[in-house]
Amino acid sequence: MSDTFRAVILGIVEGLTEFLPVSSTGHMILVEPLLGIDDAAPVWRVFLFVSQFAAILAVVLYFFRDLWRRTFRPAVGGWQNHILTKLFVAMIPTGILGALFDDLMETYLLNPPVVAVALIVGAIAIELIERNFRRTGGMTLEDVTLRQALAIGALQCLAMVPGTSRSGATIMGGMVLGLTPAVAAEFSFYLAIPTMLAASLKQLFDYYHLLKIEHVGVILVGSAVSFVVALAVVAWFMAYVRKYRFRPFAIYRVILGVIVLVWWWSAA
Numbered sequence: 001m002s003d004t005f006r007a008v009i010l011g012i013v014e015g016l017t018e019f020l021p022v023s024s025t026g027h028m029i030l031v032e033p034l035l036g037i038d039d040a041a042p043v044w045r046v047f048l049f050v051s052q053f054a055a056i057l058a059v060v061l062y063f064f065r066d067l068w069r070r071t072f073r074p075a076v077g078g079w080q081n082h083i084l085t086k087l088f089v090a091m092i093p094t095g096i097l098g099a100l101f102d103d104l105m106e107t108y109l110l111n112p113p114v115v116a117v118a119l120i121v122g123a124i125a126i127e128l129i130e131r132n133f134r135r136t137g138g139m140t141l142e143d144v145t146l147r148q149a150l151a152i153g154a155l156q157c158l159a160m161v162p163g164t165s166r167s168g169a170t171i172m173g174g175m176v177l178g179l180t181p182a183v184a185a186e187f188s189f190y191l192a193i194p195t196m197l198a199a200s201l202k203q204l205f206d207y208y209h210l211l212k213i214e215h216v217g218v219i220l221v222g223s224a225v226s227f228v229v230a231l232a233v234v235a236w237f238m239a240y241v242r243k244y245r246f247r248p249f250a251i252y253r254v255i256l257g258v259i260v261l262v263w264w265w266s267a268a
Contacts (some may be wrong), residue, residue, distance in 0.1 A: 006035045007047060007222030014051045014222075015229025019059070019189065020237060021126065021168030021249045026119050026256050029112055029162075030263060042210035047219050049203040054223035056196040058230035059189050062238075067190075070141070081142060083190065089146050090153030090191050097157045098199075105160040112264035118163030119257035126250040129172045134245070139180045144187055148177045152187065156195065163257075166192065168249075171241075181241045189234065 013031050017024040028048075037044050060067065070083040155173035159166035167188050174184025211219075 003043070003218045004221055006037060007218045008225050009035060010037075010044075010047065011051055011054075011222035011225030012229055014048075015055055015058070015226040015231075016233055018052065018055045018226075018230060019167050019192065019234055021122070021165045021171060021246065022252055022256065023115070023119055023122070023163045023165040023168070025110070025162040026115050026253075026260060029115055030260060042207065042212075043215040043218065045207050046204070046211050046215065047222055049200045049207070050219050051223045051226040052196055053200040053204070054227040055230035056193055056200070058227050059193055059234055062231060062234045063186075063189065083141065086144055086146060086149040086187075087191060087194055090149040090156070091194055092150065093154040094156050094195055095198075097154075098160065102160055105162070110162045112260050114161070115163035116257040116260040116264070118161050119253045119260065122164055122168055123250040123253035123257070126168065126172055126246050126253070129175055130246050130250075133175045133178075135175065135178060135180050137180065139183045141183060141186055141190070144174075144179065144183065148174070148179065149187075151177055152191065156191065163260075166195070172246075181246070182238070185238060185241045189238075 010028075010031065013027050014024060017027045032044075152170050152173050155169050156166060158164050158169040167185075170188040170191060171181070171184045174187055175181060179187070
């Protein structure tokens with residue numbers, strides 16, 4: 001099995017799962033061993049962060065017109081209602097808690113049992129929130145308050161627990177706080193841009209010295225795949241949340257969690 005083939009498969013998995021409430025970590029923890037990948041190997045550590053960077057560029061492209069309009073036009077209601085203000089406020093808890101605990105979480109919690117439990121607990125949360133907090137009606141991103149933005153940013157920190165899903169935590173959290181599913185998803189995607197760009201660039205800075213010239217082609221191929229797949233997934237998901245419920249994702253998370261547990265138990 002060639003490294004290029006492995007990179008294509010990982011790019012597909014990254015693009016498919018990064019922005020859905022299903023946990024990309026839960027998939028990677030299964031796919032990497034199946035492909036014979038040592039995630040500690042320099043090429044694959046760098047690949048992970050570059051492919052995530054490519055996926056977030058897909059979000060930027062998909063929302064580019066709205067991002068441009070909301071960024072460079074004065075917000076109705078003043079600076080406190082500007083999208084950049086809301087994203088800055090949402091990033092405060094993420095930046096503080098991420099700097100303090102992210103490495104610690106990865107060291108002690110990145111293992112199959114934790115991922116499996118997080119997947120299943122997240123599924124239960126999705127089902128309960130759907131039943132009790134789903135809201136319909138006209139709402140836009142401009143209706144998100146600074147308090148809601150701060151709370152969503154704090155909930156995003158739950159994604160430091162592997163298997164939780166960043167998008168799942170922020171979208172479900174937004175719904176609990178009174179947002180419609182579509183607006184919660186849109187704000188989640190907007191918040192993903194600074195969050196994931198910062199995380200990817202930090203990791204690239206930490207590990208770029210391990211990269212060798214022969215790795216570049218493999219990384220670029222996989223990242224291109226991640227970009228294309230993520231772009232399609234974001235477009236599909238934004239259409240999906242306007243019409244349908246999240247229950248299929250909850251069911252899928254339970255199935256995936258059980259698979260991870262069985263795989264871990266059989267390999268022990």
